[in-house]
Amino acid sequence: MFRMISYLKQKITILLVIIIQLHLNCAGSDIEIKEDVKEKEQLFSKGKSYWDQRIEPTALDKAEDLIIKVLKNNPNDLESAILLGKIKFTQANFLEKDPVAISKLFFEGKEICKKAVLSHPDFIIIHDQAKGDSTFKLLSALTDAPESILPGLYWWGINLTHYLNNRPVIERLNNRELMEVIMHRVLAIDPGFHYSGPYRFFGILYTRIPGLDISQSYSYFNQAIKGNPQYLGNKVLMAEFYHQKAGNREQFHQILNEVLNTNLTKHPEVMTDNLFYQKRAQMLLDNESSLFE
Secondary structure, three states: OHHHHHHHHHHHHHHHHHHHHHHHHHHHHHHHHHHHHHHHHHHHHHHHHHHOOOOOHHHHHHHHHHHHHHHHHOOOOHHHHHHHHHHHHHHHHHHOOOHHHHHHHHHHHHHHHHHHHHOOHHHHHHHHHOOOOHHHHHHHHHHOOOHHHHHHHHHHHHHHHHHHOOOOHHHHHHHHHHHHHHHHHHHHHOOOHHHHHHHHHHHHHHHHOOOOOHHHHHHHHHHHHHHOOOOOHHHHHHHHHHHHHHOOHHHHHHHHHHHHOOOHHHOHHHHHHHHHHHHHHHHHHHOHHHHOO
C-alpha cells in the first residue's frame, strides 16, 4: 500500500512538473509574440516618421531600411508593403536620375504591393471562389477586391503603369486589362483616393496605349483637377502626359508655370508632394524644347 501511494505521488509530481513547464513555455511564447509585435510597431512607427520627412533623401533611405526590416519578419504585412511601395515610387519618380534604376524601382514597387495584395486573407477568399483559369480567376477576384486592400491595389497599379511607361508598347498592351481592372476597382470604391489618384492614372493610361481616344485623357485629368485642385500632381501629370502627347505646347507651358507660382503653405497636408511636383514642373520646363521636337 505504501509503495502504491509513493508511486502515485511520484507520478503526480512528474505530471505537475510537465504542466508547469508547458505553462511556462506558453507564457514564454506569448511574451515573445508580444515582443515581436512591439518591435514591429516601433520599427514601422520610426519608418513612418522618416517617410514624413521624405523631402530629405537620407530620411527616405532610412524609412526604406526600417520598413524592409519589418517585412523581413512580417512578409505579408499589407501596411508595411504599401509604405515600401510608396517609398519606391517616390525614389523613382522624383529622386533617381538613371533610367535603368528608375525602371528597377518602379518594378520593385509594383511587385511588393502585388505580393501583399495577393497574399492578403481577404483577397485569397475571393480568389479561391473565382472560376476559370489562373488569369481569369485573378482578374475576376480583382474586380471584386475588398476595400481592405484598396491602398495595396492603388500602389500596385501606379507603380505598374509607371514601370510600363518606358517599356515596349507590346508590354503595355499585354498588361492593359490588368491595369484597367485594378484601377477601375479603386475608382469604384473611392474615386478620390490619393487626391483623385484613379483619375490621374487613367489620364496617363490613355496617352500610353496606342489606339485609345486621347480626349479621354483630357477628361480624366480634368476630373482629377476639379476633385483635388490643391494637389499639384494632377496638373503636372496633365502637362507631362496629355499636353505633351497632344502637342499643346502653350498649355503645357502655362499649366507648369501655374504650378511653379503656387503658394505651397496654403495646403500643408500635401506640401511635401507638391514640393516634389514643383521640382518636376521645373524639370519639364527646362526640357520643353526637346519634349516638343
